[in-house]
Amino acid sequence: MSKTALITGGSGGIGKQTAIHLAKEGYRVIITGRSHLSCTNAIIEIIKQSNNPNVDFIVSDFNSLKSIKALADEYLSKYNHLDILINNVGILKETKEFTDDGLEKNFAINVMAPYLLSKLLFNLLSTSKLGKIITLSGGVHPTEINFNNLQAEKSYLGIVTYSHSKLVMMTLMIAFGKTIIHPNIKSNICYPGQASTSMTRALTPKMFPWIFRLAFPILKYVNRIDKNNPDKSAQKASRSSIFLALNPNAEQLHNSYINYKCKNVKLPNAVTDFHNQHQITIYANKIIKDKLGIDINNLK
Numbered sequence: 001m002s003k004t005a006l007i008t009g010g011s012g013g014i015g016k017q018t019a020i021h022l023a024k025e026g027y028r029v030i031i032t033g034r035s036h037l038s039c040t041n042a043i044i045e046i047i048k049q050s051n052n053p054n055v056d057f058i059v060s061d062f063n064s065l066k067s068i069k070a071l072a073d074e075y076l077s078k079y080n081h082l083d084i085l086i087n088n089v090g091i092l093k094e095t096k097e098f099t100d101d102g103l104e105k106n107f108a109i110n111v112m113a114p115y116l117l118s119k120l121l122f123n124l125l126s127t128s129k130l131g132k133i134i135t136l137s138g139g140v141h142p143t144e145i146n147f148n149n150l151q152a153e154k155s156y157l158g159i160v161t162y163s164h165s166k167l168v169m170m171t172l173m174i175a176f177g178k179t180i181i182h183p184n185i186k187s188n189i190c191y192p193g194q195a196s197t198s199m200t201r202a203l204t205p206k207m208f209p210w211i212f213r214l215a216f217p218i219l220k221y222v223n224r225i226d227k228n229n230p231d232k233s234a235q236k237a238s239r240s241s242i243f244l245a246l247n248p249n250a251e252q253l254h255n256s257y258i259n260y261k262c263k264n265v266k267l268p269n270a271v272t273d274f275h276n277q278h279q280i281t282i283y284a285n286k287i288i289k290d291k292l293g294i295d296i297n298n299l300k
């Protein structure tokens with residue numbers, strides 16, 4: 001049986017380039033995207049570029065925790081195997097928005113979605129010879145978690161709220177990793193580096209603190225598109241996910257943080273702080289219980 005990878009947000013950007021690479025390596029690849037059209041277009045391209053027809057999709061818009069549960073349920077009903085889960089979807093918004101179940105979107109999609117999906121697919125992953133969970137970080141993070149502003153209750157500013165949510169996600173995923181006693185499951189976090197994707201092409205000055213707004217044209221230039229190869233930067237940014245997925249040197253890594261050069265780097269202090277890990281885990285588990293009625297630590 002082919003090894004199987006599920007890549008959230010594989011219909012575009014870094015996720016699509018990761019999908020092409022894994023398909024080239026002979027993996028059965030299942031991607032997610034928000035629409036039938038974006039997924040169909042993506043799998044046509046992935047199949048063409050990889051010469052591997054074993055590519056499929058599940059449409060999933062992460063607009064509520066129910067939609068994450070529905071994604072996991074559809075995966076479990078269609079496929080009986082999973083070796084690699086890549087939690088690639090991430091969002092960055094100019095203004096504060098809420099999901100259908102009332103969660104602030106950065107928190108819901110950047111923090112809750114990877115955690116919930118990993119938990120829901122954990123039992124299937126544990127039947128793999130080597131099951132991997134790979135989650136993408138944001139790179140630059142604040143030094144502290146603000147527990148009074150987890151869902152931007154006090155303040156919202158695009159890039160700041162996004163970066164904070166990625167720090168919170170890392171803390172939650174590392175806390176989750178510490179509970180994994182199964183020797184065949186490895187969970188790691190990687191930073192892809194900067195790439196020109198739909199996310200970065202939609203950056204606006206309003207997403208940045210005042211001081212950086214002046215430098216906005218430079219920031220935009222850093223994410224410029226290579227007109228001859230628009231996918232080049234996303235290809236480059238898929239390297240750290242691919243390293244964790246495929247490189248034999250990554251097989252024993254667990255709860256590690258890999259940078260865009262595929263180097264194992266130190267996790268931020270806020271992420272390794274036991275108190276932070278404990279607090280965010282309790283908070284996330286309570287939200288899952290409230291919104292889905294599931295005790296996530298006692299899944300059958």
Ligand SMILES: NC(=O)c1ccc[n+]([C@@H]2O[C@H](COP(=O)([O-])OP(=O)(O)OC[C@H]3O[C@@H](n4cnc5c(N)ncnc54)[C@H](OP(=O)(O)O)[C@@H]3O)[C@@H](O)[C@H]2O)c1
Nearest residue numbers: 009011012013014033034035038062090194195197198199
């Ligand atoms: N690009 C960068 O410079 C950069 C830097 C640091 C970290 N990252 C991280 O790398 C990861 C990938 O980033 P990217 O730049 O490749 O992102 P992207 O281009 O915006 O990702 C597009 C993919 O995400 C899906 N998607 C977008 N919003 C969604 C939602 N609300 N629910 C479900 N799926 C959604 C899209 O589906 P559709 O095709 O249907 O729209 C598509 O498959 C993210 O976690 C991001 O935070 C990126």
